[in-house]
Amino acid sequence: MTSTLALQSKRITHIVFIALLLDILSFTIILPLLPRSLEAYKARETHDLTLLSSLLSRISLLREFIQSRSTSSRFLQQGARADLVLLGGLLGSLYSLLQCIVAPWIGRAADRFGRRPVLLLCMLGNILWTVIWLYAHSFELFLGARVIAGLSEGNVQLSNTIIADVTDPATRSRGMALVGIAFAVGFTVGPSIGAYFSQLPLESTQSRNIFTYAPFAAAALFSLVLLLVETLFLFVRLPETLNYKRNSSETPAGGDSGTEDAATGSRDSAQPNAQSSKQLQRRLNLLHFTYLFFFSGMEYTLTFLTHDKFAFSNGQQGRLLGFIGILSTLLQGMWVRRHRGKSAHKDKDMVVKGMLACSAGLLCIAYCTAVKSGSTLLLWMGAVGFAVASATVVNCLNSMVSLINDVETGKRLGDFRSAGQIGRSMGPLFACSVYWLLGSRFCYLVGSAAVFAISLLFIAFVPAPTVSSSRISTKKSQ
DSSP states (O other), X not given: OHHHHHHHHHHHXXXXXXXXXXXXXXXXXXXXXXXXXXXXXXXXXXXXXXXXXXXXXXXHHHHHHHXXXXXXXXXXXXXXXXXXXXXXXXXXXXXXXXXXXXXXXXXXXXXXXXHHHHHHXXXXXXXXXXXXXXXXXXXXXXXXXHHHHHHHOOHHHXXXXXXXXXXXXXXXXXXXXXXXXXXXXXXXXXXXXXXXXXXXXXXXXXXXXXXXXXXXXXXHHHHHHHHHHHHHHHHHHOOOOTTHHHHHHXXXXXXXXXXXXXXXXXXXXXXXXXXXXXXXXXXXXXXXXXXXXHHHHHHHHXXXXXXXXXXXOHHHHHHHHHHXXXXXXXXXXXXXXXXXXXXXXXXXXXHHHHHHHHHHHHHHHHHHTTOTTOOOHHHHHHHHHHHHHHHHHHHHHHHHHHTSOSSSHHHHHHXXXXXXXXXXXXXXXXXXXXXXXXXXXXXXXXXXXXXXXXXXXXXXXXXXXXXXXXXXXXXXXX
């Protein structure tokens, strides 16, 4: 029976991985096209009384204000081009903010109605926004599509929830590392796919109407195909996992009742620990917010640094980001997935290692700005720190949250993701302000010190979730 359940769990985990990889590829196709899409929408406008012109004019005023009070930046000196990149960043922050709003509701719906129907509903929302993107002849329509995208994207948190449903405490982080691998591969390959399809002509020569294609519509069409394949794959292959543990722990008639007794003991012992579980959840949520606040901000300004300090071309920046993604993938496949044990303390150890690597990496980047020779050695050392952090911190934190208890897993992971998305939406705004007003070196020193302090607070005040003996005995009985 044990081997059968293990095979079933492995099969479901692989289904989730394949579907999530398709989803991340579809999501990342648009990332390199955002500034160019905004530029194309601007070129299509026949007057200045539009939402896009109004936003760009305000960003231009902000850029000029920053330039008047900061040291010279090659990036800001690009003028209108810099404004388009900054507006693209604001759209990214809007997406994260919408995710923060909707994630708790998706988690609660998954606990009530099941993982499968909620995930398929999210897929319909993803398909809808991509269809609107394909025919978005104006910026206003494109912005509406991005709002729908932010409110529909529940695949990541539901993937974590499903993996938590079908894995035991000893293999939880191993399963959730697949989510990180899908992210790393998607963010490495997806933008390149988007850049390729952006070169294929799919422009309407007719006047504006509902069927006028958006800029770079070929990329949108390919993204739509990926989503349709993913939806069909999930509909055919993914079973419902909401009551997976309950169904798996049922014993046949005349069988050993030890499993039932263990499960009953687990329910009885869970009640006195409810308050401590809520406190641990709140601390993990706060940690997720503060960590992503600084990490996402430093990550966002990295392309500005390489442009200002080293005059990197787009190709060189792509190679740096690709190195981070590939190394993160290798670390998750060869280190994180194999570094597992019988308790959640392994997850906590991995989080600490990831945060310390991130802090050290940010420190290297801070000091690379002081090297007059233009050597990029410290920059690449900093990239290694980013890769280690990307491979460990968030995935293992998700595992820790899922191990608090087996009740309302969707709700807990939804609240956890919501807290992180608040930090991800605010972090780039904070980091850019510090970067341009106080300098790149000070910015990365602040980031390094902040992440180091967060790691110390994590060690001191966030205990590893306690995996009760009854939960372990239940799994053994299976």
